[in-house]
Amino acid sequence: MVTSYRGFTRFNQPKNSQMVGSSSTPLPPNKTLLDVIKSLEGVSTETVDRSKTIFFPGDPAERVYLIRRGAVRLSRVYETGEEITVALLRENSLFGVLSLLTGHRSDRFYHAVAFTRVELVSAPATSLRNAIEQDASVGLLLLQGLSSRVLQTETMIETLTHRDMSSRLASFLLVLCRDFGVPGEKGVTIDLRLSHQAIAEAIGSTRVTITRLLGELKSSSLLAIDRKKITIFDPIALAKRFN
Numbered sequence: 001m002v003t004s005y006r007g008f009t010r011f012n013q014p015k016n017s018q019m020v021g022s023s024s025t026p027l028p029p030n031k032t033l034l035d036v037i038k039s040l041e042g043v044s045t046e047t048v049d050r051s052k053t054i055f056f057p058g059d060p061a062e063r064v065y066l067i068r069r070g071a072v073r074l075s076r077v078y079e080t081g082e083e084i085t086v087a088l089l090r091e092n093s094l095f096g097v098l099s100l101l102t103g104h105r106s107d108r109f110y111h112a113v114a115f116t117r118v119e120l121v122s123a124p125a126t127s128l129r130n131a132i133e134q135d136a137s138v139g140l141l142l143l144q145g146l147s148s149r150v151l152q153t154e155t156m157i158e159t160l161t162h163r164d165m166s167s168r169l170a171s172f173l174l175v176l177c178r179d180f181g182v183p184g185e186k187g188v189t190i191d192l193r194l195s196h197q198a199i200a201e202a203i204g205s206t207r208v209t210i211t212r213l214l215g216e217l218k219s220s221s222l223l224a225i226d227r228k229k230i231t232i233f234d235p236i237a238l239a240k241r242f243n
Contacts (some may be wrong), residue, residue, distance in 0.1 A: 057110060064123060071114075092140070170238055
């Protein structure tokens with residue numbers, strides 16, 4: 001069964017406030033996670049092209065990351081070689097925080113890949129830990145960010161439980177509508193340029209299968225694709241189609 005999602009408006013992120021100078025400088029009351037990360041000692045920014053790895057499983061968990069633009073796919077690689085998507089993170093999502101949770105040096109548990117071209121802000125995990133110790137509100141912001149991350153993981157797990165690939169694809173498209181959807185006159189456009197291969201990798205399918213299934217959805221007048229951007233005409237109708 002595919003869950004019916006409501007409110008397919010893209011998450012309105014708060015505007016970034018002015019960058020502050022150092023981790024010891026008091027942060028403004030309306031600070032965001034971006035403000036916090038940018039204020040930390042050792043902060044850096046980078047751009048990662050689509051399909052490029054940000055970190056591999058087993059890499060030292062020495063830095064935390066915040067997405068400024070684009071989307072990042074987190075996955076688990078099992079001994080069989082199968083790779084399962086556990087989250088598809090959007091702008092202002094925080095990831096790579098395992099060493100903060102364990103309290104000691106850890107290795108990466110997930111494979112992090114740029115699902116689209118992404119802009120990242122990163123800082124040493126030790127700097128963020130120091131900021132939490134100095135300001136309890138930083139810890140609260142971190143918990144809020146992690147709760148969003150847990151919700152995304154639960155949603156992806158629910159998506160991948162569908163054995164029928166048509167239902168799995170529909171569920172995945174509804175997740176993208178919820179997290180990356182922009183309402184318009186014709187429906188909800190997923191604000192990501194998605195190749196058939198990228199979709200296939202995210203839901204454990206093949207490019208050939210995804211091409212065929214998307215073609216069937218287009219023939220049924222449920223969606224349109226223009227320059228790799230997918231528009232869902234009626235998300236509720238798509239959900240009901242696979243109930």
